Amino acid sequence: MKFRYAMVCSSNQNRSMEAHSLLKREGFEVSSYGTGAHVKLPGPSLREPNVYDFGTPYKQMYDDLRRKDSELYPLLLLQFPSRYLAAEKSWEVKF
Secondary structure (H helix, E strand, C coil): CCCEEEEEEECCCCCCHHHHHHHHHCCCEEEEEEECCCEEECCCCCCCCEEECCCCEHHHHHHHHHHHHCCCCCHHHHHHHHCCCCECCECCCCC
């Protein structure tokens, strides 16, 4: 029996990506998901996060942050997960 693993984090702020990377390198079948209604990345202040819908391609997030302020945002944060995923996925339980 082959197991599949899910990495889940709040709003999928890339906290699960290191675990995702490690398991994938070791040959495990792994997916990453976020909880909440949106993907939230740090913004210019705590009250002003950058908010994106789940499914927004990393390239689009990268371009948006670069357009807003290429000095302020840690663009490498977005480049890292794009090597493994095209976009963030929402963790939803459907009954």
